[in-house]
Amino acid sequence: MVNLSLIDALKQDLKAEAARLGFASIGFAPAADDPQRAERLTQWLEAGHHGSMQWMEDRADVRQGPQSMWPEAQSVIALGMSYAPEHDPLALEAEPEKARISVYAQGRDYHDTVKKALKALARWLVAEAGKRGLEEPALKVFVDTAPVMEKPLGEAAGLGWQGKHSNLVSRDHGSWLFLGAIYTTLTFKPDEPHEDRCGSCTACQTACPTDAFPQPYVVDARRCISYLTIEHKGPIPEEFRAPMGNRIYGCDDCLAVCPWNKFAETAARHKAFAPREDLVAPDIADLLTLDDAGFRQKFSGSPIKRIGRDRFVRNCLIAAGNSDAPELLPSVTQLCDDPDPVVAEAARWARRRLTTAL
Structure with a gap:
């Protein structure tokens, strides 16, 4: 039987290590598939809203949820890195001779940065589990190049909620989070899903x-x-x-x-x-x-x-x-x-x- 106090202590230390590695937000969710989220994805694809992104349709079965991809997964560790801008992203609207580049693409490629930190956190987790007498966990890390629905998972893990613009919104970091996920065979106590706070705003x-x-x-x-x-x-x-x-x-x-x-x-x-x-x-x-x-x-x-x-x-x-x-x-x-x-x-x-x- 897994010692729950050891798991809880590991969870708290994992949060501290994630912060040290540059993550601004972390939460935990069950790895079980969510039929409601899967149905929303199906409806979106059937409406053709994915355009020419055939890869969304080709891997739709795996996108149903974490255990559709990896049945052994027990928990999802959802993480976010902030890229909050210093300047107004809309400022260049009145300067048509200047080019507007999305805030997220004005710095280094987030895929490399987030994945490097995810791998470091995963290595730490495996080592710490062993030191604490827990069974060595299996892990998989993802940014957004795999068929993983990071935004719904982020919502389920309490990082924020999917806003009316379909992106994750955080009470602490606004709309400016790069998301990553670690699937693991460890069973962490899940955090509460975040409630929707868009209200009547349009x-x-x-x-x-x-x-x-x-x-x-x-x-x-x-x-x-x-x-x-x-x-x-x-x-x-x-x-x-x-x-x-x-x-x-x-x-x-x-x-x-x-x-x-x-x-x-x-x-x-x-x-x-x-x-x-x-x-x-x-x-x-x-x-x-x-x-x-x-x-x-x-x-x-x-x-x-x-x-x-x-x-x-x-x-x-x-x-x-x-x-x-x-x-x-x-x-x-x-x-x-x-x-x-x-x-x-x-x-x-x-x-x-x-x-x-x-």
Whole structure:
């Protein structure tokens, strides 16, 4: 029989170790599948709200819950790292010649930082369990590259709740948490799930430039600027180009307007996520000149690197077309014959927009 006092003591020490490794939030949840969450996922997929993210559909059976992926799992340790911004994510809206990059992508790639810390915490847990006479646990660590539903698990573990914008909201860290999870065969006492505190607020729904929320708590990725600039590989549909404004990678609007952000302190932000100076307010003109080698060099160590030069420049051309800045015409025109047909089409669209604005 497992000594519960040993498990409880291990849980408390685990929280302290997580904080030492840079996690701002930690909670514990049962690993059992949740039929209600699974049904919501099924409905979302059946509505086509995942767009071209076929990997969501392909692994839907495993996304039903932790034990659907790993039947031996008994507990989930949900963790969050803060990336709370110092500056207003909406500040560049009035500077159309500048490019807007989502706050989360202005620093180092969170996948690397969070996973490194998760692995360190997992090693600590295995070693400590052995020292305390507990059976050595099996563990699996996840960021967001595996079929794991981190946001519902974070809610179940008490880190926060899934807000009307569908992202996790924390009373302490607002909408600015990178999430990770450790599945383990240890049975920890679960924390209480977090209650929904959105109330009657609709700020995130109103703020969305492309009306991507068919209803509260549901996002249609096909209309979401984050999806369109990061996941979507083809031409940006015409109806979304003007609303994109100068957003070239992701969109923070629905997160930035959340009233709970007033409690988020940059002091809790992990040092790896401090923004690079050159990504806070870059000139669109400079970004349009990037070839593949230049793109790779500039975004080494950044999550932006994964979308590749062509998709990135496509996004920059949409921003250029929305800029009303005729000085961008020479750079835009040079890209009208780009080898990538999607880039070339976006360049021709931007040229027409800028020419009309003259």
